[in-house]
Amino acid sequence: MTGDKIKKTIKTIRIDVDKCNGCRACEMICSAFHATPKYSSNNPARSRIRIIREPLRDLYVPVYAGEYTVAECAGRDKYTIDGKEYDECSFCRASCPSRDEFKEPDSGLPLKCDMCEGEEEPLCVKWCMHDALILEEREEEVEELEEQEDLEIGLGSLADKYGLQTIMDALSRMSKKD
Amino acid sequence: MRYAETGFNLEVDLTRGNIEKVASDPRDTELYLGGLGTNAKILWDRVPPEVDAFSPENLLIFGAGLLCGTPAVGCNRTIVSTISPQTKLLAFSMMGGFFAPELKYAGFDKVILRGKSSNLVYLWINNDTVEIRDASHLKGKGSLETAEAIKKELKQPKAQVAAIGMAGENRVLYASIEQGRSSASRGGIGAVMGDKGVKAIVVRGTKDINIAQPLEYMELCNEVMEYIQFRNENPIPGVMPILAGLGSPQEMKVHDEKWHTENFMWGNSRTRRRDFWNDEVAREWMETLDQSRTRLISCYNCPMTCGATISMPGLPTYMMKCFTKLTYTMGAFSNLDFGLRIAQKATEYGLDGFSAPQVMAFALELLENGILTDKDFPDMPTDNEGRFFYLLDKIVRREGIGDILANGTYWAAREIGNGAQDYAHNNIKKIEQLPLKLSMLNPIYFLMYCTGEKINITQIEGQFPQAPYPKKEHREKFCEDWIQVPDEKFKQYFLDWEPRGENSMPFYPTVDMCCDIVDWQEKMHYIDDALGQCSGLSAFPLKPPYHIHNYPKFISAGAGIDMDEDKLSKAAKRYRTLVRAINIRRGMRRKDEKPPEDHWKKRFPELEKELLDAYYKFKGWNNEGIPTKESLYDLGLDYVSKDFVERGILTDCEDSPDKDMPDEDVLAEKEKK
Ligand code: SF4
Ligand code: SF4
Ligand code: SF4
Numbered sequence: 043m044t045g046d047k048i049k050k051t052i053k054t055i056r057i058d059v060d061k062c063n064g065c066r067a068c069e070m071i072c073s074a075f076h077a078t079p080k081y082s083s084n085n086p087a088r089s090r091i092r093i094i095r096e097p098l099r100d101l102y103v104p105v106y107a108g109e110y111t112v113a114e115c116a117g118r119d120k121y122t123i124d125g126k127e128y129d130e131c132s133f134c135r136a137s138c139p140s141r142d143e144f145k146e147p148d149s150g151l152p153l154k155c156d157m158c159e160g161e162e163e164p165l166c167v168k169w170c171m172h173d174a175l176i177l178e179e180r181e182e183e184v185e186e187l188e189e190q191e192d193l194e195i196g197l198g199s200l201a202d203k204y205g206l207q208t209i210m211d212a213l214s215r216m217s218k219k220d
Numbered sequence: 221m222r223y224a225e226t227g228f229n230l231e232v233d234l235t236r237g238n239i240e241k242v243a244s245d246p247r248d249t250e251l252y253l254g255g256l257g258t259n260a261k262i263l264w265d266r267v268p269p270e271v272d273a274f275s276p277e278n279l280l281i282f283g284a285g286l287l288c289g290t291p292a293v294g295c296n297r298t299i300v301s302t303i304s305p306q307t308k309l310l311a312f313s314m315m316g317g318f319f320a321p322e323l324k325y326a327g328f329d330k331v332i333l334r335g336k337s338s339n340l341v342y343l344w345i346n347n348d349t350v351e352i353r354d355a356s357h358l359k360g361k362g363s364l365e366t367a368e369a370i371k372k373e374l375k376q377p378k379a380q381v382a383a384i385g386m387a388g389e390n391r392v393l394y395a396s397i398e399q400g401r402s403s404a405s406r407g408g409i410g411a412v413m414g415d416k417g418v419k420a421i422v423v424r425g426t427k428d429i430n431i432a433q434p435l436e437y438m439e440l441c442n443e444v445m446e447y448i449q450f451r452n453e454n455p456i457p458g459v460m461p462i463l464a465g466l467g468s469p470q471e472m473k474v475h476d477e478k479w480h481t482e483n484f485m486w487g488n489s490r491t492r493r494r495d496f497w498n499d500e501v502a503r504e505w506m507e508t509l510d511q512s513r514t515r516l517i518s519c520y521n522c523p524m525t526c527g528a529t530i531s532m533p534g535l536p537t538y539m540m541k542c543f544t545k546l547t548y549t550m551g552a553f554s555n556l557d558f559g560l561r562i563a564q565k566a567t568e569y570g571l572d573g574f575s576a577p578q579v580m581a582f583a584l585e586l587l588e589n590g591i592l593t594d595k596d597f598p599d600m601p602t603d604n605e606g607r608f609f610y611l612l613d614k615i616v617r618r619e620g621i622g623d624i625l626a627n628g629t630y631w632a633a634r635e636i637g638n639g640a641q642d643y644a645h646n647n648i649k650k651i652e653q654l655p656l657k658l659s660m661l662n663p664i665y666f667l668m669y670c671t672g673e674k675i676n677i678t679q680i681e682g683q684f685p686q687a688p689y690p691k692k693e694h695r696e697k698f699c700e701d702w703i704q705v706p707d708e709k710f711k712q713y714f715l716d717w718e719p720r721g722e723n724s725m726p727f728y729p730t731v732d733m734c735c736d737i738v739d740w741q742e743k744m745h746y747i748d749d750a751l752g753q754c755s756g757l758s759a760f761p762l763k764p765p766y767h768i769h770n771y772p773k774f775i776s777a778g779a780g781i782d783m784d785e786d787k788l789s790k791a792a793k794r795y796r797t798l799v800r801a802i803n804i805r806r807g808m809r810r811k812d813e814k815p816p817e818d819h820w821k822k823r824f825p826e827l828e829k830e831l832l833d834a835y836y837k838f839k840g841w842n843n844e845g846i847p848t849k850e851s852l853y854d855l856g857l858d859y860v861s862k863d864f865v866e867r868g869i870l871t872d873c874e875d876s877p878d879k880d881m882p883d884e885d886v887l888a889e890k891e892k893k
Contacts, residue, residue: 063517065522066520067521071291082430082431083428085429086325097400097401097517097537097539098368100537169445
């Protein structure tokens with residue numbers, strides 16, 4: 043690690059919950075974009091954005107998938123804003139064992155928002171016609187850090203779930219098949 | 221692999237508690253598309269005319285449209301089809317919201333209910349795990365209350381719930397099925413669900429829906445999105461606000477109700493109040509709506525926000541859209557505050573917002589005119605609003621007079637007798653219509669009222685302007701970017717249409733033009749209902765984003781079915797004819813195809829006859845409205861024609877109208893014996 047300063051574009055999505063109408067277009071398009079091949083299928087359960095939507099309590103929270111965590115938090119947050127009580131963990135981005143948010147439905151692998159790498163604009167932002175999601179970009183100088191690869195995070199989470207030995211056995215079995 | 225659809229239906233036998241996942245035939249998708257189309261095929265095959273609405277053999281089908289669950293904007297309709305207890309014909313109400321996509325993600329295109337459960341149950345579909353669960357603890361609960369309770373007990377906040385309220389449980393013939401911000405209301409399908417002992421269907425799905433040609437499909441979806449944006453920024457000039465934009469009529473957004481309140485009828489659809497709207501009313505109603513409307517909300521994958529959450533002070537929150545905003549208010553000659561309050565109860569009870577207020581107004585009219593008496597309304601409050609709340613409760617509980625009123629104005633009037641029939645004046649095919657009474661016959665609307673088998677004008681109108689534009693230059697302007705017309709001739713029809721003079725109603729558009737226009741309008745609704753597309757972005761508004769030119773591409777790229785305009789038109793005609801065939805087999809004939817007697821003041825019997833004759837012919841139906849053998853053959857519906865001949869509906873040698881068909885009074889007599 044060098045500790046050098048580098049320029050980085052910070053992308054922020056401004057979320058205005060008052061403008062969200064609960065349509066879940068953002069979930070839909072995110073899941074379609076991340077299908078392989080691109081757009082070949084769609085399934086909001088695979089989306090990297092989730093709408094916490096409870097119309098009768100007027101709760102609408104778009105939440106983005108953030109880091110994967112091995113263990114759930116010891117303490118949890120419960121907010122009341124403008125007299126509305128939000129459920130535990132409503133604003134948390136973590137793919138965490140305490141809930142089924144931000145996990146691939148069949149494998150359980152963690153999902154994380156990648157800001158739609160390769161697209162001009164995050165697609166959830168583009169599809170949100172009510173401007174509940176707005177992209178802002180700015181330049182910042184940051185310390186260079188080695189980023190952990192997606193693959194490594196995925197493998198790590200599998201190891202947490204099944205144990206490292208099981209994963210290694212499975213891998214060696216799979217490689218023999220090929 | 222199946223594209224856009226899942227290829228599986230869920231068959232549930234409630235009598236035996238049997239659940240089966242059954243693969244559907246991909247050839248049926250090609251012929252009937254999906255949604256209403258394939259629903260109609262199943263109902264034709266499996267529900268013969270001897271089966272009545274409340275027989276265990278009647279099916280209740282929840283069909284997700286072919287493209288539901290794909291990225292097509294606003295494609296989220298569940299088409300609920302069954303035999304209606306009110307009309308005794310096919311009912312095919314649709315609901316928006318979130319149910320259809322969720323069902324597709326769970327891996328099913330349809331849920332098909334048959335039989336009857338002996339105790340109240342709900343169906344829980346969690347991907348491939350499907351259970352019938354006890355619902356006795358939910359008996360009598362409101363539709364939204366039920367949805368909340370079930371999501372809680374299953375710990376499934378993301379499940380979608382379609383539920384009935386007390387009206388459905390007690391088989392009120394105009395009971396609805398409610399699903400959050402949406403409902404399937406017309407034709408009493410909630411009563412069929414109640415009769416089957418099903419309180420709710422609950423679904424959660426986390427599987428994929430596949431697209432045949434992903435990049436092409438996304439391109440089409442993006443075009444639709446851009447066009448919606450364009451139309452939102454460029455409303456159509458020269459028409460009233462609800463016709464200028466897209467979406468279902470934007471009743472939750474508008475404050476100015478001058479047009480509806482002064483043009484639609486009040487009470488039991490009789491009284492027009494031309495000077496109703498004034499500053500005082502405007503201020504009061506605006507306050508009511510502003511204070512109660514928490515948020516405008518959309519259906520799945522749609523930006524149009526046609527619905528709203530409504531929290532009236534002191535009452536539980538509920539959701540609403542469209543014209544229910546005004547039906548109770550106007551039925552009771554009251555104000556918006558009352559309308560939104562009683563609608564909260566009616567939504568929990570699960571009632572059709574068109575029929576219910578008219579039935580109540582009808583009952584009070586009978587009381588005023590001495591056909592019913594005070595004895596029929598024990599302990600009824602004396603104030604106007606109180607009476608409506610009283611009647612609402614009597615009806616959904618089927619108590620006293622409510623038991624008769626729960627059958628709708630047509631059947632109630634027959635049972636009450638003593639001249640009551642004259643008060644059930646606003647029905648077509650036994651079902652209450654929008655409260656509209658007009659002056660000059662409109663030939664296009666005449667045909668739509670007569671022949672629409674959804675039996676609701678909003679479900680057949682659209683596309684073509686409702687009235688001529690006074691100035692030629694405005695008409696020319698309108699035609700400039702009118703890309704949705706199936707043929708250039710429609711532009712000419714419109715260009716030549718004048719408010720006065722030779723080219724004005726009722727004789728212009730000419731009979732032949734009317735046939736073309738009505739056929740186009742109806743076709744678009746039928747396509748929507750097979751694909752699961754909300755007509756608010758398609759068949760209903762002027763210049764919609766979906767139309768006959770891009771629909772075939774959506775089907776080809778999405779479902780992988782080779783499609784073009786002709787093939788699509790023919791498919792739509794095929795299942796449209798099948799819908800008619802189901803109704804013909806149930807006794808519907810020309811005599812049933814008429815608007816309410818008093819819908820227009822100025823009528824033209826000869827022209828009307830000519831219109832109907834010509835339209836029947838245009839559609840390939842004989843003079844009784846029965847599809848001819850030739851047209852059935854042409855559509856590949858030989859099995860229908862065979863059945864018609866066997867039943868004596870058509871004769872073997874020619875397509876003569878069956879003069880001997882007993883009419884329903886005779887049938888009713890027989891039933892009594
Ligand atoms: S697309 Fe926008 S309005 Fe719709 S759910 Fe997502 S954030 Fe809300
Ligand atoms: S930015 Fe892209 S990856 Fe992230 S949630 Fe939005 S659509 Fe998904
Ligand atoms: S246009 Fe309105 S009713 Fe139609 S799908 Fe969109 S939000 Fe729902």
